[in-house]
Amino acid sequence: MKASVRVVTNNPGKWREINEILTSHGINTGWIRTKLTEIQSESLEEIATYSAIEAAKLHGGGLLIEDSGLFIDSLNGFPGPYSSYVYSRIGCIGLIKLMKNVSQRSAYFLSVICYISDAHGINLFTGRCEGIIADEPRGTGGFGFDPIFIPLEGDGRTFAEMSLDEKNAISHRSKALREFINWYSSITKK
Numbered sequence: 001m002k003a004s005v006r007v008v009t010n011n012p013g014k015w016r017e018i019n020e021i022l023t024s025h026g027i028n029t030g031w032i033r034t035k036l037t038e039i040q041s042e043s044l045e046e047i048a049t050y051s052a053i054e055a056a057k058l059h060g061g062g063l064l065i066e067d068s069g070l071f072i073d074s075l076n077g078f079p080g081p082y083s084s085y086v087y088s089r090i091g092c093i094g095l096i097k098l099m100k101n102v103s104q105r106s107a108y109f110l111s112v113i114c115y116i117s118d119a120h121g122i123n124l125f126t127g128r129c130e131g132i133i134a135d136e137p138r139g140t141g142g143f144g145f146d147p148i149f150i151p152l153e154g155d156g157r158t159f160a161e162m163s164l165d166e167k168n169a170i171s172h173r174s175k176a177l178r179e180f181i182n183w184y185s186s187i188t189k190k
């Protein structure tokens with residue numbers, strides 16, 4: 001029987017990316033679409049862990065929760081852990097305005113995955129993707145701040161101008177997932 005992981009997120013964009021990567025590695029997935037409490041914290045690890053414990057109380061073990069954020073160097077890491085709130089309030093256009101006339105445009109996405117299970121407790125995996133903030137939004141793919149993020153590992157296109165597979169080859173989320181998959185393969189082989 002194939003191993004199976006249930007992904008808890010309210011964000012269809014995250015689910016699409018995570019599902020594609022896990023499935024392509026032979027891991028069966030399920031989607032629990034629900035909004036979990038996001039505590040206020042500077043640490044994505046703390047936020048993901050809190051959400052995972054909450055989710056496990058409701059749905060049992062074998063759950064994967066991801067928390068992520070966009071950290072802009074010239075804004076001292078803002079919006080970071082507050083990315084989803086900032087996105088819902090000012091979106092890509094608002095962030096571009098904050099970056100008007102700012103020449104230092106380096107930024108990175110960080111992804112923290114928390115896998116919680118009865119047998120192995122809480123396990124965290126992280127991934128980071130370096131890039132720069134575009135001068136204006138470009139592209140229609142992906143979600144969130146994808147239209148204004150140009151990954152350094154790419155060819156100058158924003159994440160939103162890439163296919164799902166192209167983004168998944170280099171994104172913060174895919175890197176955290178690869179860490180997770182290595183670990184998960186080792187525990188499911190036993």
Ligand code: IMP
Pocket residue numbers: 011038066067068069070081083084085087109142143144145146159171173
């Ligand atoms: P959370 O992990 O649910 O707190 O949401 C993180 C927020 O960061 C999302 O709502 C997006 O605005 C942003 N974000 C995280 N990962 C990505 C990504 O891969 N592309 C674009 N925006 C992202």
